[in-house]
Structure formats: structure tokens, C-alpha cells
Amino acid sequence: MPVVQVHIKEGRTVEQKRELAKRMTAVLVEVCGAAEERVHIIIDEVREENWGRGGRLLSDM
Known part of the structure; x- marks a missing residue:
């Protein structure tokens, strides 16, 4: 039973x-x-204020 979990911005x-x-x-x-x-296939949608990159939240970029 393959399970793929994908995290994407909502x-x-x-x-x-x-x-x-x-x-x-x-x-x-x-x-x-x-x-x-x-x-x-599990798709997790993440809000921009809950995702950081390079020390900053996506919502602040």
C-alpha cells in the first residue's frame, strides 16, 4: 500500500x-x-502563515 503525502501551499x-x-x-x-x-495520496494544504522558508514566513514575503 504506497502512501504519498504532499504538502502544498493552500x-x-x-x-x-x-x-x-x-x-x-x-x-x-x-x-x-x-x-x-x-x-x-494525501494532500496537506498549508496556510502561508504556517510555512517558513529562509527564516521568514511565506505570508511575510
């Missing part, structure tokens, strides 16, 4: 997340031989 559309899940699943099926129905 604001993507449902259509974008659907496409992300579809393509990531296809790669695991192709490369690892995983059964499509066993692949789990």
Missing part, C-alpha cells in the same frame, strides 16, 4: 488536486508496479 483548485492525485498514482503504478486501487 489555494490550489479541486481540479488541480485531482490531476495531482491521478498523475502521482500513475507513476507509482508504472514505476513500482503498485495496484492503482492500493495507492493513497
